[in-house]
Amino acid sequence: MSSFIAYTLFGLFSGAAYAIAASGLVLTYSTTRVFNIAHGALGMLLSFVFWDFSVKQGMPTPLALALVLLVVAPAIGWFIARFIARGLGDAQASVSLVVTVALLVLCIGAAQQIYPAEARTILPFFAGTTFSLGEATITAHQVITILASVLVAVGLFVLLTRTRVGTAMRASVDNPELLRLFGGKPDQVAALAWMVGVSLAGLGGILLVSTVGLDYYALTLLVINAYAAAMLGRLKSLPWTFVGAMGLGLLSSYVAGYVQVDGFLSQVKNVVPALFLFVVVVALPQAQLRIGQVKGIVSAPLPSLPRTMGWSAGLLLFVALLAGALSEANLLLVGTAATFAIVMLSLVLLTGYGGHVSLAQLTFAGVGALTYAKLDQPNLGGLLLSALVAAGVGALVALPVLRLTGLYLALATLAFASIMDKMVFQADFAFGFNGLLPASRLSLLGHTVDSTGGYVFLMAVFLVLTAWAVLLLRRGVVGRLLIATRDSTAACGTLGLDVRWFRVVLFALSAAIAGMAGALFAGLRQNIGAGDFIYFQSLLLLLFAAVFGVTSVTGAVLGGVAMMALPQLQSSYPSVGGLLFVVVAVGAILLAREPNGLAVFMFRAGRWAERRIAPTIRANLPTLPGGSDPDDLFPDTGEAADPVDEPEVDQPEGVPAHAH
Amino acid sequence: MRTEPLLVVDDVVVQFGGVTAVNHASFVAESGRVTGLIGPNGAGKTTCFNVISGLQKPTRGKVRFNGRNVSHTPVHRRAKRGMGRTFQRLEAFGSLTVRDNVRVAHDIQAGLLGLARPARGDVDGLLERVGITAYADERADSIPTGVARLLELARCLAGDPQLLLLDEPSSGQDETETEAFGELLRDLASEGRGILMVEHDMALVMSVCDEIHVLDFGEVIATGAPDEVRTDPRVQQAYLGYADDGGAHAAEPDDTRTDLQPVEATATIPAVGR
Numbered sequence: 001m002s003s004f005i006a007y008t009l010f011g012l013f014s015g016a017a018y019a020i021a022a023s024g025l026v027l028t029y030s031t032t033r034v035f036n037i038a039h040g041a042l043g044m045l046l047s048f049v050f051w052d053f054s055v056k057q058g059m060p061t062p063l064a065l066a067l068v069l070l071v072v073a074p075a076i077g078w079f080i081a082r083f084i085a086r087g088l089g090d091a092q093a094s095v096s097l098v099v100t101v102a103l104l105v106l107c108i109g110a111a112q113q114i115y116p117a118e119a120r121t122i123l124p125f126f127a128g129t130t131f132s133l134g135e136a137t138i139t140a141h142q143v144i145t146i147l148a149s150v151l152v153a154v155g156l157f158v159l160l161t162r163t164r165v166g167t168a169m170r171a172s173v174d175n176p177e178l179l180r181l182f183g184g185k186p187d188q189v190a191a192l193a194w195m196v197g198v199s200l201a202g203l204g205g206i207l208l209v210s211t212v213g214l215d216y217y218a219l220t221l222l223v224i225n226a227y228a229a230a231m232l233g234r235l236k237s238l239p240w241t242f243v244g245a246m247g248l249g250l251l252s253s254y255v256a257g258y259v260q261v262d263g264f265l266s267q268v269k270n271v272v273p274a275l276f277l278f279v280v281v282v283a284l285p286q287a288q289l290r291i292g293q294v295k296g297i298v299s300a301p302l303p304s305l306p307r308t309m310g311w312s313a314g315l316l317l318f319v320a321l322l323a324g325a326l327s328e329a330n331l332l333l334v335g336t337a338a339t340f341a342i343v344m345l346s347l348v349l350l351t352g353y354g355g356h357v358s359l360a361q362l363t364f365a366g367v368g369a370l371t372y373a374k375l376d377q378p379n380l381g382g383l384l385l386s387a388l389v390a391a392g393v394g395a396l397v398a399l400p401v402l403r404l405t406g407l408y409l410a411l412a413t414l415a416f417a418s419i420m421d422k423m424v425f426q427a428d429f430a431f432g433f434n435g436l437l438p439a440s441r442l443s444l445l446g447h448t449v450d451s452t453g454g455y456v457f458l459m460a461v462f463l464v465l466t467a468w469a470v471l472l473l474r475r476g477v478v479g480r481l482l483i484a485t486r487d488s489t490a491a492c493g494t495l496g497l498d499v500r501w502f503r504v505v506l507f508a509l510s511a512a513i514a515g516m517a518g519a520l521f522a523g524l525r526q527n528i529g530a531g532d533f534i535y536f537q538s539l540l541l542l543l544f545a546a547v548f549g550v551t552s553v554t555g556a557v558l559g560g561v562a563m564m565a566l567p568q569l570q571s572s573y574p575s576v577g578g579l580l581f582v583v584v585a586v587g588a589i590l591l592a593r594e595p596n597g598l599a600v601f602m603f604r605a606g607r608w609a610e611r612r613i614a615p616t617i618r619a620n621l622p623t624l625p626g627g628s629d630p631d632d633l634f635p636d637t638g639e640a641a642d643p644v645d646e647p648e649v650d651q652p653e654g655v656p657a658h659a660h
Numbered sequence: 661m662r663t664e665p666l667l668v669v670d671d672v673v674v675q676f677g678g679v680t681a682v683n684h685a686s687f688v689a690e691s692g693r694v695t696g697l698i699g700p701n702g703a704g705k706t707t708c709f710n711v712i713s714g715l716q717k718p719t720r721g722k723v724r725f726n727g728r729n730v731s732h733t734p735v736h737r738r739a740k741r742g743m744g745r746t747f748q749r750l751e752a753f754g755s756l757t758v759r760d761n762v763r764v765a766h767d768i769q770a771g772l773l774g775l776a777r778p779a780r781g782d783v784d785g786l787l788e789r790v791g792i793t794a795y796a797d798e799r800a801d802s803i804p805t806g807v808a809r810l811l812e813l814a815r816c817l818a819g820d821p822q823l824l825l826l827d828e829p830s831s832g833q834d835e836t837e838t839e840a841f842g843e844l845l846r847d848l849a850s851e852g853r854g855i856l857m858v859e860h861d862m863a864l865v866m867s868v869c870d871e872i873h874v875l876d877f878g879e880v881i882a883t884g885a886p887d888e889v890r891t892d893p894r895v896q897q898a899y900l901g902y903a904d905d906g907g908a909h910a911a912e913p914d915d916t917r918t919d920l921q922p923v924e925a926t927a928t929i930p931a932v933g934r
Contacts (some may be wrong), residue, residue: 477767484753484764491751491812494713496739496819497768 002135007257008250009133013142015249016149017207019242022226023156024200029235031169031193032081033089035407037100037359037414040222041107042198043205044215046073048115050206051122051214061125065206073202077195084589085194086187093406095592097357098546101539102588104223108216108536109581116578124210145207149242152200156238165192217536224415228277234284248276267423274415281412282400302474303553312464315557319460323453331452332524333564338459339365339521341560344545345466345553346513351542352551352595353474354506355486357410359538360397360417361514364390366533367420368515369439369522370430378440378448383519390515391508398507402500409503417535425530436529439522452524459520466513467553482506540566540581543588549597558599664727666691666854667712667823672721674707674878681707682718683878689823689856694849696865696886697858699875700898705858706748708875709825712856713745714738726822744816745825748858752808752815754801761800761811762786765818786814791840805832810841817848824848826857830864842868866890874898 025039036042046068053064084103088096124141131138160166165188172189204226205219212218229248233240256269268275303311322334343365350356358364371386372378397416401409426433441449442458449455473479481502485492489499522528544563549555566584570577591597665688674682682704689695697705710716712723714735722731730738753761762783787793790810795803800811809829816824830838838861845868849855859865865872865886872889874882876898882889889895 480756480760480764481767483755484761487753487755488751490715490735491747491753491815492764492768493715493735494739494743494745495765495768495815496736498734498736 003257005134005136007253009136009138009142011250011253012246013145013249014208014211014252015246016146017204018222018225018229018249019149019245020152020200020207021204021222022229022241022245023152023238024197024204025223025226026230026233026235026238026241027156027169027200028193028197029230031172032085032190034085034096035100035235035411036103036197037097037223037411038103038107039197039201039226040205040224041104041220042073042076043201043208043222044219045107045111046076046198046202047122047205047209047214047219048111048120050202050209051120052115055120055122068206069199069202073199074195077198078191080198081187081191081194085190089190091593092355093410094351094355094357095595097359097407097410098542098592099589101359102543102546102585102592104220105539105543105581106585106589108220109578109583109585111216111578113576113578113582120214122206122209122214141207141210148203148207152203153238153242159196160238165189169193221418224277224418225273227411228273228280228415231277231280231284244280248273251276267427270422271419274419277415278400278412281404281408284404302471308468308471312467316457316460316464319457323457326453328452331456333568335452335456335459335524336521337561337564338456338463339517339524339560340541340544340563341557342459342463342466342517342520343514343541344550344556344559344563345463345470346510346517347542347545347550348553348556349470349473349482349513350506350510351545352549352555353479353482353486354503354510356406356503356507357542358413358507358510359410359542360413360420360535361510361541362518362533362538363413363417363420363535364394364511364514365518365521366425366530367393367511368518369528369533370425370437370518371515372519372522373437373439373528376440378523379443380445383442383516386519387512387516390518391512393515394511395504395508397511398504402504409507414535417538420533421530421535425533431528431530434529434531436527437522439526439528441526442520442523455524459524462516462520463557466516467556470513471553540584543584545597546588547584547591547597549595549599551596552599554602555597555599664724665689666726667856668722668724669708669712670722670724672708672711672723673719674704674711674716675719681878682711684721685875685878685880687873687880687883689854690871691822691854692849692852693870694845694855694857694868696869696872697856697875698860698862698865698872703875703898704878705875706827707878709745709827709856709858713743713825739819739821742819742822743825744819744821744823746809746812746816746827746829748827750805750808750812752800752811754799756800757797758792758800758803758807758811759783759787759796762814762818765815769819783818786817789817790814790844806830806834806837807832809833821853823854823856826855826859828858828860830859830861838864 021039021043025036028039029035049072050064050068053059053067054061057064059067080103084099085096088099124139125144126140129140131140131143158166160170168185168189169192172186172193205222208222209219212222225248226245229244230241232244232247252269252272255272259268319334319338323331326334343361346364347358347361350358368386368390371389372382375382375385377385397413398409401412425431426435431437441455443449444458449458474482481492481497485497485499485502492502493499518533521532525532541559541563544559544566545555548559548562566580570580573580594600596603667689669685669687672682672685673680685704685708687695687697697708699705707716711718711721712725714730714733718731722729724730725738725741725743728741730741733741753764756764766783784793784796787796790813792803792807792810792814795807795811800808803811809832813824813826813829830841833841842864845855845857849870857865857869867886869886872882872884872886873880874889874892874895876894881894881898882892884892
């Protein structure tokens with residue numbers, strides 16, 4: 001009985017901390033329509049700042065707490081509202097997801113840069129002080145946490161119902177334009193929501209840090225707990241969010257206390273929030289197709305057939321040359337880049353063409369790799385089967401969220417990735433904890449590709465084939481449908497398309513491509529472990545896709561190379577390891593609204609060069625008798641009338657510039 | 661036994677929070693006829709359309725289509741059964757050309773099997789029929805509103821629907837275009853299709869509709885032929901804020917709703933052929 005009370009008290013304590021974090025999430029989301037995936041990461045960063053103030057600089061705890069929550073956190077919130085999240089609520093869901101994922105990576109990078117890894121501890125408030133409650137004891141820290149959650153609840157209630165700005169916040173949820181019309185200032189309201197939201201993320205993080213530990217990644221996943229709680233209130237209702245948080249806290253505590261199992265299920269307690277989330281999502285009523293949304297109006301560039309062939313041949317030739325020249329270790333890097341490039345191609349299909357975001361793409365690659373290694377059928381059949389298993393898993397992730405909208409799908413993939421990280425990949429039947437699985441090199445029609453050089457070339461061939469497949473899909477009926485569903489899902493529905501199943505199929509296809517990449521990667525490395533597919537890598541992958549362009553094959557190849565190069569750079573220059581994350585994140589934030597990414601600038605450069613050379617060629621062509629200068633005929637149309645100018649869609653693509 | 665009308669909206673209620681957008685609305689639309697759904701702004705017309713096409717779940721009430729209760733049928737299956745609709749706020753596929761917009765509709769019609777062999781519907785014929793051939797190769801986000809509305813109509817027609825739900829199809833068109841559009845509507849109805857149309861252009865509504873339902877504050881306040889509706893005192897009350905009795909205006913200007921052209925009782929309105 002006493003243990004029950006103890007578990008209940010602990011559950012209430014963690015539930016209270018989740019409630020604080022979750023209410024911040026709900027406040028920001030409902031006011032600005034931006035779901036802040038970096039919510040937990042901000043809590044993590046602020047916990048480090050709190051450690052800095054209270055432990056390193058030795059400030060009294062109340063002062064440190066006040067400085068963090070009332071000065072630093074609101075300042076960060078204001079900065080985000082002013083410079084990062086502005087206008088994000090009206091953008092496509094995929095854009096705001098990319099920006100907040102970038103914010104998450106930025107927080108982790110900043111934390112690693114400012115606070116390099118070392119052992120740090122934050123003691124609970126009034127450590128050692130306990131009260132006895134019958135047979136159980138409760139610590140002062142737990143009492144403070146529960147009291148703080150009550151204070152937050154009351155404070156938010158007063159803010160939203162008793163103040164003018166609170167009324168404006170609630171109005172902002174319904175209609176920001178209308179609010180502006182009536183003299184309200186949506187920008188200021190949004191800034192306040194971010195300031196309070198970040199502050200609550202900090203409070204939640206600081207209250208939990210003495211139990212979770214001061215770690216870059218563990219507290220970042222607090223967003224899943226907060227999100228799971230907030231989902232009960234459909235990301236809108238604060239009271240239901242509190243109910244959800246308390247329920248989640250109690251559930252986690254009871255599972256940790258009473259469910260004593262060994263092996264596979266021993267990790268259940270760590271994934272309770274993610275599982276809770278899936279259950280809530282499945283139980284939610286169906287979302288209705290929305291009309292009048294903002295539409296993606298950027299055409300994905302498409303290369304012409306000769307260009308595709310030319311660049312493909314160029315890439316293969318380049319890799320063949322590398323295969324003969326590079327050392328074994330460097331060849332492994334080229335193969336890794338090819339792996340990431342293929343996974344990026346799966347994002348081109350899903351995000352670039354389809355407009356959906358997955359935060360678990362490398363987890364699907366991990367499923368493919370695991371299947372390939374376990375099957376021990378290193379041939380095309382085994383490769384295909386690995387891709388199919390990944391596709392099946394992808395469909396299973398998308399199925400529960402079939403009835404909901406894009407945001408929920410993306411968040412479900414994050415929860416899925418964290419479940420796979422903790423529960424499946426590290427289990428004994430999979431890679432094992434810190435374990436490695438052997439995998440064989442692929443054999444083609446009985447010929448095993450043993451040499452690393454040959455294998456890397458084979459991977460390049462698969463990369464080219466995947467790129468062709470993706471481009472072929474884009475050119476055909478499927479590509480048209482993809483763009484149509486992205487532009488107006490509602491219209492596709494009223495024309496008779498089952499958009500939900502279309503989405504699941506798309507998701508499965510994308511997971512299959514990632515799974516194939518993972519299987520190829522397993523064969524390349526010949527030893528594969530859980531550490532190759534942790535969730536954080538998928539977030540980085542998304543950011544690189546956003547930076548280099550998620551709509552083009554060029555962007556995917558460049559992104560793959562960059563994704564490979566980042567950890568190399570970080571191990572070469574460990575002193576700026578965190579800073580490199582920050583650079584990538586800032587790049588993604590700056591480029592998130594340009595879906596074609598850096599690739600589009602390359603295309604422009606190519607066109608510019610063409611335009612510079614084209615007139616010279618034209619000048620040397622013999623003039624037709626009686627023909628007048630075309631520039632006189634079209635004085636105002638300028639370049640549009642230039643007969644040598646390439647049409648917009650006919651862009652060089654397929655291989656990065658460095659392939660020269 | 662009299663057969664049931666093509667579309668029956670039966671006692672539909674839609675509430676958003678505390679606001680009742682549609683209040684026990686019941687009306688029908690018949691095959692081969694143009695039915696108008698009119699009413700002041702905010703009367704619940706578009707919400708009715710969303711309920712009929714399945715984009716909005718009603719708080720209560722039923723929608724019957726072609727003799728079957730489709731209240732719980734998903735959007736896409738209602739479309740497959742022969743419902744097509746256009747949108748008040750345009751939902752054209754902005755990144756595709758006008759021709760590709762219609763092609764997508766054909767592709768969707770062709771279904772899974774169609775993925776293998778691209779649908780060879782008469783795309784250009786449809787563009788020609790609604791009169792936007794000149795825009796075929798332009799991106800749908802660069803064409804004028806009036807043209808985009810016709811594009812949405814052409815896109816619907818690709819599915820050869822029995823019922824067309826047109827949400828303000830003529831806005832953005834000039835007088836000549838509207839006249840041609842009216843003829844097109846009559847023509848489509850003469851093929852046996854039912855047309856239910858939300859429209860603010862009273863001249864068009866009065867000339868082309870066989871029957872009109874008038875909504876106000878979510879309720880159907882009048883139903884009848886154009887002539888009957890036009891002179892109905894409740895309709896005049898809803899539109900003008902006063903009952904028109906032979907041209908004698910006695911209302912306060914403050915009560916007048918300016919969001920609509922007033923119904924001109926004195927104007928000559930062409931008789932509608934049966």
